[in-house]
Amino acid sequence: MSANVIDVVGLSKNFGDLKVVENLNLQVAEGEICGFLGANGSGKTTTIRMLCGLLKPDAGTGRCLGYDIVRQPHQIRRQVGYMTQRFSLYEDLTVFENLDFVARVYEIGDRREAVRAITERMGLxxxxxxLAGQLSGGWKQRLALAACVLHRPKLLLLDEPTAGVDAKARREFWDIIHDMAVDGLTTLVSTHYMDEAERCERIVYLAQGRIVVQGSAAAVVAQSGLVIFEGIGDDVDRAAVALRQKPGVETAAVFGRALRIASLDREALKLAIEANGAGLAWTEVEPRLDDVFIHLLSVQEARR
Incomplete structure (x- = not known):
C-alpha cells in the first residue's frame, strides 16, 4: 500500500447554518479497509457523498482515485462502487435482471459473463x-454489493451496509470485503457495529463533522485513557443504578452477572466501588473498543 486512493484536506460542507463537515483531512491508502465511525449526524454520509462526487464541498481540496473531487466528479463516479444505507435496487426485478441492468448502465462489454462471474463470487x-424483493436482508446486501463491484471499481464506499442484518450474514459480508481487499480494492465503510470496526485496518471517528481520533482499533483504545473496572456477582442491576449517580462514573453497564464501570479518573471509580460496590468481586480490566465508542459519544453529547 503506497499511493493514497483518498487524499483530501480541509473538506467542509454546510446545509444552511448547519455545519455538517468542518475542515476534514482524510487519507486512505490503496488496498486499505478503513472504518468510519461516529454518532448519527456526525458527517459520515455527507463525507462519503463528497468523496464520490455526489455532493460538492463548500471548501477544501483533494483527490479521489487521482481525480479532483471538485472539478472531476464524473470520472470519480465511474470508478467508485457506492452502497447506500437503504436497498436501492429494483425489488420487482430478479437478481439477474438487476445485475444485467447495472451492467448496461456501466456499458460493460460482455455483460452476461460479468453477471455470471459476480453471481458466482457472491454465492447468488x-x-x-x-425477485429481489423476496430476498432476506442478508441476501439483499449481497446483491447490492454485487451491483457495486460489477464494474470492477477501484474504491468501494459503504454507508452502514449491514444495518438490520443478522450476525451470520454480517460476518459473511465482511469475509467477502476482505477477499476483495486481497485483489487491491480499497474500502471506506461506515458502521455502528464495533465487531465490524475491529475488522478494519484503521478506524476514523467523527464528531460534529471533525475527526476526533484515528488509528488501528488497538491504538484508539490505548490512546483513550479510559479506565474500566468490572464487578462480578449477584444483583449487578441494583449496583449499576447506584454507581451511575456517583461523581466521576461515566458509564455503568450490565452484561449478565458482570458490571463494567468506566471513567478517565481511576480514583473516582475506586471511591465509587467502596461506597456502592459491596457484594461484587472487582478487577480492573482493559477497555474494549465499544467502551471507547460510548465514551466518545458521551463527550460529544456533553459539548452540545
Whole structure:
C-alpha cells in the first residue's frame, strides 16, 4: 500500500447554518479497509457523498482515485462502487435482471459473463431468478454489493451496509470485503457495529463533522485513557443504578452477572466501588473498543 486512493484536506460542507463537515483531512491508502465511525449526524454520509462526487464541498481540496473531487466528479463516479444505507435496487426485478441492468448502465462489454462471474463470487447462483424483493436482508446486501463491484471499481464506499442484518450474514459480508481487499480494492465503510470496526485496518471517528481520533482499533483504545473496572456477582442491576449517580462514573453497564464501570479518573471509580460496590468481586480490566465508542459519544453529547 503506497499511493493514497483518498487524499483530501480541509473538506467542509454546510446545509444552511448547519455545519455538517468542518475542515476534514482524510487519507486512505490503496488496498486499505478503513472504518468510519461516529454518532448519527456526525458527517459520515455527507463525507462519503463528497468523496464520490455526489455532493460538492463548500471548501477544501483533494483527490479521489487521482481525480479532483471538485472539478472531476464524473470520472470519480465511474470508478467508485457506492452502497447506500437503504436497498436501492429494483425489488420487482430478479437478481439477474438487476445485475444485467447495472451492467448496461456501466456499458460493460460482455455483460452476461460479468453477471455470471459476480453471481458466482457472491454465492447468488441459486437465487439468480428470484425477485429481489423476496430476498432476506442478508441476501439483499449481497446483491447490492454485487451491483457495486460489477464494474470492477477501484474504491468501494459503504454507508452502514449491514444495518438490520443478522450476525451470520454480517460476518459473511465482511469475509467477502476482505477477499476483495486481497485483489487491491480499497474500502471506506461506515458502521455502528464495533465487531465490524475491529475488522478494519484503521478506524476514523467523527464528531460534529471533525475527526476526533484515528488509528488501528488497538491504538484508539490505548490512546483513550479510559479506565474500566468490572464487578462480578449477584444483583449487578441494583449496583449499576447506584454507581451511575456517583461523581466521576461515566458509564455503568450490565452484561449478565458482570458490571463494567468506566471513567478517565481511576480514583473516582475506586471511591465509587467502596461506597456502592459491596457484594461484587472487582478487577480492573482493559477497555474494549465499544467502551471507547460510548465514551466518545458521551463527550460529544456533553459539548452540545
Amino acid at each position: 447462483q441459486n437465487r439468480r431468478d428470484q
